[in-house]
Amino acid sequence: MSARPVETPSHPTPLDRGTLDALAHGTHRDPFGVLGRRDDGDGPYIRAVLPGAQGVEAVDARTGDSIGRLMEIENTGVFEGWVKGADPYRLKIAWPGTVQETEDPYSFGLLLGELDLHLLGESRHFELASALGANVMEFDGVAGVRFAVWAPNARRVAVVGDFNSWDKRRHPMRLRHPSGVWELFVPRIGPGERYKFAILGPDGAELPDKADPVAKSAESAPGTASVVAAPTAYEWTDDAWMAARSAKHLPDAPLSFYEVHLGSWMKDGRTVDWNFAIDKLVPYAAQMGFTHIELLPVAEHPFGGSWGYQPLGLFAPTGRYGKPEDFARFVNAAHAAGVGVVVDWVPAHFPTDPHGLYRFDGTPLYEHADPREGFHQDWNTAIYNFGRREVQNFLIASGLHWLEQFHVDGLRVDAVASMLYRDYSRKEGEWVPNHLGGRENLEAIGFLQHFNAVVRERVPGAMTIAEESTAWPGVTRSTTEGGLGFDYKWNMGWMHDTLNYMEQNPIYRSYNHDGITFGLVYAFSEKFVLPLSHDEVVHGKGSLIGKMPGDAWQKFANLRALYGLMWSHPGKKLLFMGGEIAQWSEWNHDAQIDWPALDDPNHAGVQRLIRDLNRIYVSEPSLYRRDCEEAGFRWVIGDDRANSVFAFRRHGADGDPPILVVANMTPVPRHGYRIGVPVAGRWSEIINTDSGLYGGSNVGNGGGLETTPVESHGEAQSLELSLPPLGVVALRAG
Template identity: 50%
Template sequence: MTLALLQQVKCAEPFSILGWQPLKADSTVGLLLRVYLPNATAVTALSAKTGKPLGELTLHADYPGVFELVLAKKRKAEAYFLSVKTATYSYQLLDPYQFTDEAYYAVHYVASQPENLYRQLGAQLIQLEHGSKTINATRFAVFAPNASAVSLIGDMNNWDGRAQPMQRTHCGHWVLVVPEVAAGVRYKFEIKDRNGHLLPHKSDPMAFYAEQYPSHASLVYDHTHYQWQDVDWRNRKPVDPLSSPMSIYELQAGSWRRGDDNQPLSYRQLAEQLIPYILDMGYTHIELLPVMEHPFDGSWGYQPLGLFAPTSRFGSPDDFKYFVDACHQAGIGVILDWVPAHFPEDGHGLARFDGSHLYEYEDPRRGWHPDWNSCIYDYGNNYVRQFLVASALYWLEHFHIDGLRVDAVASMLYWDYSRNEGEWIPNIDGGNHNYEAISLFRWFNTEVYSKFPQAITIAEESTSFPMVSRPVDMGGLGFGFKWNMGWMNDSLRYISKDPAYRRYHHNDLTFSMVYAYNENFILPLSHDEVVHGKGSLLNKMPGDEWQQAANLRAYYAFMFAHPGKKLNFMGNELAQASEWSHMQSLDWHLLDFEKHRGMQQLLRDLNHTYRRCAPLYELDYSHDGFRWLDHQDADNSTLSFLRRDSSGDAIYVVCNFTPLPRSNFLLGVEHSGEYEVILNTDSEYYWGSNYVVGSTLHSNTGVYHGLAQHICLQLPPLATLYLRKKRQA
């Protein structure tokens, strides 16, 4: 009999047997009220409108825990509550199974509106009319189409899988409305696969808030509670990100700075301490390593399982909103790393969620990532596609995020990424492109830019896949920007060489301009360059202590002058000697020493110089914004070029990547007059040698570097100079 399924925790259609049930037409009575309370000894039903008893329910003779009340045929179903007695205590209960309509119609999203997932699934706070009262409730809905039974478990039922079986719908969702469940209540799902086997208790894939180890419980959360101060965020004045300065400070929230007890800062503490620092240093944006909930600290967030929940390691979702809000009030943009490439196998997570490969490709040649020992999302599954795009939109809508940097794009684009022959399955045309992932990226970017036109999307893509940052209607993937991994690898390889050998690798510095306008590039010196035995940036530099610092200073200034937006990982500005560790703070004590204060001051001055000098950013993605003056002086390891803005103003850049000063170095300039040095990485303010260059230089007539005028410099060792024509007072 169907009632036996309740006791076996296998009931998939509790709405057909619990709550008010009609009796047969030929019966002398018309209504049956049935409840299942395994721990109860006595149950009475009372009218929600009058408070008067409807009757005492009788314990079923054959099915312990099942209580029934038969009402006369003339009686109608009405709102009720239950008075329940157990062996040890008594309580009142609003039976969830009288709210079937409210649960049945919970899910009605359509594929063209992926944001409906986070508006309808998970735990949604609602209000119900019950008798003469309005009561608060939570509507739970989870997608598990291949499950045979799903129960809601949590604080509301003492984590008893028998207590609240969920109702299966025709479209694969399981639903239940539970009265008097408020924000903060913990819950999970108890799922049995299609063969009736019990799976590990699953956290809610759509949870807005989650506990840490060991429970990994999901929490009901109220998104309406926080009062934003940046109320005009979606209606702010449009800014063209391509022609605007963008200097990004990449950081990991748990290790930027820690308290005296080595505990990470909370989101609110981070707002209080980080924002003044960012303003002082002159960065325009911060980029957070993933804050989406993840089980393992050592993944830095790159193995997430909660794509709709900011990690509770540092506070609540409201605390994270406060952090973003404070950044916006200070004029700082917030970019989040977002990981749609893969997820870990933890039992409470997405892997084999309903006993099937619901979220991941089934074949390990497609569904298992050998580099990261994690599952790969099935980009051909319509629900998974909606789930991922909904996650992106969720962070923009509910947390006012300014941009998303998509991690590991290359691993998604290619079936053979990091795989040997025979370890991958070609696409329908026999090639290695994952058409499903390509389609997903185009849809993701279309949705983001159509609904949040001032947001930006950034691809971490390390190959030469074409048109990553070109519009979808032109055949591109639709990203706003792409990380320039080629520039990063080539330039770091060059600057790591002993200056004596750099003449043989000069092309490593100049090659990036061959393809500089193929994409909207960001130049990254990210966390990936200072972990896993790679050493810090300072320790990549050759030479003695002074030369290491000088090399790094010259390199940073070269980066800020090169076309493309900028990204630096936290600690780069301190010239740390040690690799970054997520388990401790940056080495802030280094600022007690002149060398490290000098490096920090240089990054500060580079940011502020960059932001106030339009030639350094305005035409980043136009050939008109850059001109080589001399890119062939490999023997002396020097480079010179100019950057230009739309009004024709120019900044001249000269780099000397040897420890030898260059006397009487000639530099072609466009106009006659006086030129001034606006930045010199060899300055004593940066722990440089303060080699005399001259603050004001007069041009001389005579063609040089193809320009009608030239100036004569005394070029310092291991240094980069910025110059411009002196403005009239």
């Protein structure tokens, strides 16, 4: 039958009142069942929801000729009308003050392929951001953006943004059963568009508009919209780095992390962004000899005062510092300078901001329903439901996104202890035991093991590092051996014990001697990083130098001795920004490091010491090659409580000259202090924290000593040393 004349004012088969009202109010559950080009037996017609339009005409997509006019039904914003032919068409929409010509989103077929849906259904889609979220693409030869979001319990999901005046009626999405994923292709839009998802919960209640959980870009706070990102087109030039980095991350390699909060590192009168970091931070870290920059979380987060530890955009570098491609340029520049990049990653919990993941589709989708499992009382955040496969897939895909798309060299996983224990920071009756009746979070354990196993398989050479503050066994043991599978673990026990010892007046250190020695009891039970992190210089804890006892001279000497001990102790190194210049003030995330302090020679001396410690650390294999083996460490003097003196040796592989480290933790110089050594001949003094170069008193051993054939400490040869006050010296055989 031929089509009706286009001039006819009559409509195709009338919609029932319920359907019309649902379309008019944006609550229809199956928009593809009623919108787009249709045929009720009398001929083709088109139906569209365009509230606010003053007129709508359908035109042939090739010729631009009119094929029919759509008329509005009862001022509802729903337009329909008979059309000619079955060729591709566009809608010519007269808006107040402008005319828009575009393809009809409801003229396109299914978007996500069977493989995507299969992997999503099995929760094994580790390239999640390529399937869900906003992806710029061509569909049937038309450029636009495919939107997709997981919201299995929603009654309706619509995409809203600047492109449709944030009108939830304009772009309702199609549900793909049984995956729970909603999809829609919006033609003729592209990168830079802001958007969110407008969701009706299962009870029909309208939720606050939700940001995209897998958005690859987001607008800067205080804005909360997601942003359509440009397709990944960054041209990496770090092939040599990526090919060689596995060896740089092994337990027998030197690792020295410079922990940085970019927004408060340096202001310098410029906008703090990734370009600034390329110009300033990368060369500074390289000059200081750090092997890696470790960034506090750079995933998008709504509240700057959380420092990134309450993120909502786990796939999006924060818009505070630029676009995703700018972050990629930063990583590439760091690699070109010989510096790796580690980012802090937070899969433990998330904030409950209404635009975020919390009750995303009107149900506890990402979090536990029971607050005894799903709410973190300390941080007022929601806890991920690690027992849900889709949540595990979401988190693992996030971690892989940073490693694969941005060439990040490692993830430092935050708050692991809070994940491992169901009773973490909870009183009796405030937590739910596991199915065996215990306190272990078996689902979180399984997630961490799965995450680390996938990273090993897909991104060989990348590191995962656990911030885990308890004695949980096997954090760095392989998953095949029943461990959690991390490469390294922060040694929080070493940090607490060492700082507690250093804070003591030297008069009382003899009573706290175990604060230094106890850490060696368990030093090789895991592969450790020694952290002096941001956590130790906030919330009223003061700065590192502020913790040191004594007058100003003694404070600087104590801090230099702390660093001397740390860099010679088994374990990789991490220092938070500002510690390297001994700034007096506590870290303030709204300010910057106290760079003017470097005008004082004492502060400049500490900075010079850190640079030299890093240089010596990476050039002396005995200081790192057996970091994780008992054979790499030997106590020489661990019981001189009366003098607060410690002496130990570090050993590398066969042929590496041993290094003797001696610490005098009192302000009294000690001359003629004899220590046995295993190698006769000259021992060169490679570090002395009391050197005048660092602001010290220059008590030392003149650059080195010859052994004498006097038995001491079970050795036939010995050295007669001068130990500087509150100082650490290290001597190498040869």
